[in-house]
Amino acid sequence: MLNEIADSIRTNKNIIEKKEISPIVQYINDNSYKSARIYSDLGEDSAAINNKDTYILVTTDRINTNYLKSYPFGAGFSSILVGVDDIFCCGGFPLAVSLILSYKDPKIGQEIIDGFCEGSMKFQIPIIRGHTKPRGESYELSSTMIGEILKEDYISATNAKVDDGIVLAVDFDGKVGKASKFYWDTVTFKSSKEVLKKRKAMNEIAKCHIANASKDISNGGIFGSILQIAKYSSVGSNIDIKAIEIPPILRNKNYSLEDFSRMYLTTSYVLTAPLDKCDKIINIFQSYGLKAMIIGNIIEEPILKIHDEMSSIEVIKY
Numbered sequence: 001m002l003n004e005i006a007d008s009i010r011t012n013k014n015i016i017e018k019k020e021i022s023p024i025v026q027y028i029n030d031n032s033y034k035s036a037r038i039y040s041d042l043g044e045d046s047a048a049i050n051n052k053d054t055y056i057l058v059t060t061d062r063i064n065t066n067y068l069k070s071y072p073f074g075a076g077f078s079s080i081l082v083g084v085d086d087i088f089c090c091g092g093f094p095l096a097v098s099l100i101l102s103y104k105d106p107k108i109g110q111e112i113i114d115g116f117c118e119g120s121m122k123f124q125i126p127i128i129r130g131h132t133k134p135r136g137e138s139y140e141l142s143s144t145m146i147g148e149i150l151k152e153d154y155i156s157a158t159n160a161k162v163d164d165g166i167v168l169a170v171d172f173d174g175k176v177g178k179a180s181k182f183y184w185d186t187v188t189f190k191s192s193k194e195v196l197k198k199r200k201a202m203n204e205i206a207k208c209h210i211a212n213a214s215k216d217i218s219n220g221g222i223f224g225s226i227l228q229i230a231k232y233s234s235v236g237s238n239i240d241i242k243a244i245e246i247p248p249i250l251r252n253k254n255y256s257l258e259d260f261s262r263m264y265l266t267t268s269y270v271l272t273a274p275l276d277k278c279d280k281i282i283n284i285f286q287s288y289g290l291k292a293m294i295i296g297n298i299i300e301e302p303i304l305k306i307h308d309e310m311s312s313i314e315v316i317k318y
Contacts, residue, residue, distance in 0.1 A: 001257065002306060005241060006315045008258045009304070014219040015227065043232040044157050045086040045215055046147065055154055057147035059086035068139040071179045072108045075141060076115020077122075081187065081266065082218065083145030084123045088199040089216040089269055090156070091206025092149035098129035099143050102136035109134060112141060122192050153206040155271075160213040160233035162300045164272035168222065169285040169292040171198055171267035172247040182221075182259070184247075186267040194289075198267050201288035208284070210277040217265040223315075225270045226296075227304055231318050233272075236303040238312075239296035247291075272298055 009015065029042050039048040039055055048055035061082040068075040080097060087094040099116060103109035120127050125145070173190075177183030187195050205211050213233060215225040222244070230237045246260045267290070273281055278294050285292035299305070304315045 002241065002308060002311060002313050004256075005258050005261060005306060006313045008262060009223045009306075009315050012220065012224065012262060014221070015224045018220060018224065018228065039151075039154075040156055040158070043228075044090070046090050046092060048090075048149075048154055050151075051148075054148050054150055055092075057087050057090065057092045057149060058144065059083050059147075060142065060144045061086070062140075062142040065139050067179060068103075068112065068141055069108065072111035073115040073118075074177075074179055076112040076117075077119040077188070079116050079141050079143040080119025080123055080125060080145075083143050084125065084199070085216040085218075085266070087145060087147035088202045089214050090149065091153050091202050091214075092147040093203065094123065094125050094145055094147045096126045096128045097143050097145045099127060100131045100140065102133040102138055102140040104136060104139065106134065108139070116141075116143075122187065122195060124192060124196065149206065152209070155202075155206050155211050155214045157213055157215050157229055158232040160229050160235050160272040160298045161274075162235055162298055163275070164212055164298040165275045165278040165294045166226065166237060166239065166296040166298065167271045167273060167278055167281050167285075167292055168244065168295045169201070169269045169271070169282075169290045170217075170245075170247065170265055171289065172249075172291045173289070174247065174266070175249065176253070180264075182263045184250075184263045184265045184268070186265075195267070198288050198290060201285050201290060202269065204284050204288075205271070205281055208280065210280055211271045211273045214269055214271040217268040217270060219264055221262040221264070222270065223261055223304065227316065227318075229270060229272060230298065230302070230304065233298075234302065236299040236301045236305070237296055238299050238305040238307065240308070241306050242308050243293055243295040245291065245293055
């Protein structure tokens with residue numbers, strides 16, 4: 001199983017894409033204007049801008065064009081979801097969203113609009129600005145969400161420390177999405193109250209100041225999020241694959257650990273924290289209805305390792 005999971009990580013197109021944009025991000029960082037008001041930016045799920053006692057949080061996402069055309073309502077909904085989770089995963093509170101939309105077919109365009117309006121209602125996020133191009137030359141949708149957080153509560157994605165435990169938190173109450181067998185939907189069939197409550201686990205963890213780093217789990221899957229935290233923190237990670245629990249619904253559908261680790265897991269997070277703080281983090285997640293577990297630890301060498309009780313593999317060096 002180790003070899004199969006290692007190969008799956010190395011060939012995951014979403015992880016490869018994130019690796020490919022690294023030199024672009026570095027170029028922008030080296031050649032763009034800097035301001036003392038920016039506390040954190042590239043590499044974070046949400047950039048943080050100094051604002052007296054708080055940080056203004058900003059995150060931006062683009063929705064895949066093929067997804068827009070094939071599942072326009074779901075794509076519209078996702079444009080809100082992705083920003084919401086980027087804000088919550090650093091401990092923040094989403095405030096509002098701005099959207100850019102272009103479409104050719106008015107029917108598809110209306111479905112996209114219905115989708116992001118549904119997302120706005122589900123997550124209670126006002127849509128305050130946008131740019132819309134009907135009869136456009138292509139299908140495009142991107143969102144920019146803003147949020148806020150007290151400065152002392154902010155959880156970075158770039159602050160993992162050597163010897164931290166790695167905590168995986170997953171909402172086990174979900175179903176396989178319509179668009180892909182690698183999408184774990186924990187949102188569309190639940191009330192606004194329930195989906196917001198589960199995300200507020202991150203607000204409580206942030207207020208307790210017990211986590212060093214965090215990311216949500218999106219296109220790169222579990223290992224994609226772990227790799228991003230480790231790389232941006234200039235550390236490595238060692239993961240015990242036997243510690244990763246699969247939701248019973250997926251086990252009953254014969255999903256393997258390899259399959260599960262590749263999934264886009266909504267309402268799910270990876271955190272790193274001192275080992276003596278991990279149990280408290282797990283208890284907080286469980287009190288909000290998420291399943292949480294320690295799945296590994298942060299190491300000094302910049303490498304992703306995976307192991308079971310028999311052997312260990314070095315998967316990716318960076």
